[in-house]
Amino acid sequence: MRRDNSATATYNPAMAENIQVKLGERAYAVHVGRGLDGFSAVVPDCTARVIVTDQTVGRLYGQQFSQLLNARVITVPAGEDSKSLRQLESVFAQLLAPRDLVRQSVIIALGGGVIGDLAGFAAATLYRGVRYIQVPTTLLAMVDSSVGGKTAINHIAGKNLIGAFHQPHAVWCDIAFLETLPVREYVSGLAEVVKTAAIGSAALFATLEQEVSAILARNDAVVTRIIADCVRFKAAVVEQDELETTGRRAMLNFGHTLGHALENLYPGRWLHGEAVAIGMVAALRLSVERAALDPGVAERVVRLLQALGLPTNVPAELDAEAAAAVMLGDKKRGGAAVGFVLLKALGEPVVQPCTVDSSLLRTLMGPRDERT
Ligand code: NAD
Ligand code: GLY
Secondary structure, X not given: OOOOOHHHOOOOHHHOEEEEEOOHHHOEEEEEEOOOOOHHHHOOOOOOEEEEEEHHHHHHHHHHHHHHHOOEEEEEOOOHHHOOHHHHHHHHHHHHOOOOOOOOOEEEEEEOHHHHHHHHHHHHXXXXXXXXXXXXXXXXXXXXXXXXXXXXXXXXXXXXXXXXXXXXOEEEEEHHHHHHOOHHHHHHHHHHHHHHHHHHOHHHHXXXXXXXXXXXXXXXXXXXXXXXXXXXXXXXXXXHOOOOOOOOHHHHHOOHHHHHHHHHHOOOOOOHHHHHHHHHHHHHHHHHHHOOOOHHHHHHHHHHHHHOOOOOOOEOOOOHHHXXXXXXXXXXXXXXXXXXXXXXXXXXXXXXXXXXXXXXXXHHHOOOEOOO
């Protein structure tokens, strides 16, 4: 029987939320809702505004935003490869050549996490820092990457190795963008939603379990509420540990240690959220073994990921030693141990230094999947 509660109600403008990220002089608001009413007001009135986007998003929304903001548009190819020194150089060339930008100018990052990270890093370094606004167009960027000020590009030595903390001036999550997002990209974003619920809130986790169909149907009201819950949680974490120095923000890396290794070893094979989903399941096995996580809770997380259509098994051919090398080379390592984010219970993450030996690798690898 379909439940008739507020979660499955139709969207109305009153459901929009403005969540404050309280960081003193770097404070900003994250708007979550449908539509662009009020968007122009969050964009500072300045001499020059530039939109950075990718080819796919640019084709769909570039002209609309260019007209709305009276801004010129810089476009890079879609995909993770654009988080590169080469594309950064191209963005800088296009930012600087017309000589219209000054330190008071504003960059608009219109796109998914790739554009947010790339344009955000360009904004962090151009003239030693200009303002930028995140307009996330993927679910992953709405619930995670657009909030918190982490910006970065990749290097052959690993993901996100060249970057800066640079908080946006504002974030505008318009759920209407999700209408054009391919299913696989939408589902990839759901991995970060499950991550947030697993480390942050047993209540959100239960909502996700109850609302799988509405989530997959992209029900406006449910999606708005879930994005707002994720943003609220991330904002609180960032307020406590903006620069990831106390360990609190490191909790957001649940599933990312093996996830990043998978992305590094198999470029392009998994979307970010898919790799994180596999990494979370590996971290859950480790959590049962080393953090006394109830196996029933681990099973609930796996079932939810599967119900949402995410991969959960490490591929059969993954070379555990190669994965170990990448994890040990990860910038978050400490000696020969890797700090794994484990779960003690839903909403109770802990960072545990784990020596990377054969026993750890056996647990991490778990049952292998011939299909993925
Ligand atoms: P993405 O930016 O590559 O976007 C995914 C694809 O969807 C692209 O092909 C894009 O062109 C397309 N797309 C975007 N919006 C669309 C729309 N509305 N309609 C149709 N197509 C659309 O990928 P992503 O999953 O958004 O982000 C992944 C990146 O985010 C990774 O590089 C990851 O490292 C980074 N990330 C950063 C943080 C952070 O805190 N900075 C957190 C999590 C992830
Ligand atoms: N996505 C991890 C962080 O923002 O810290």
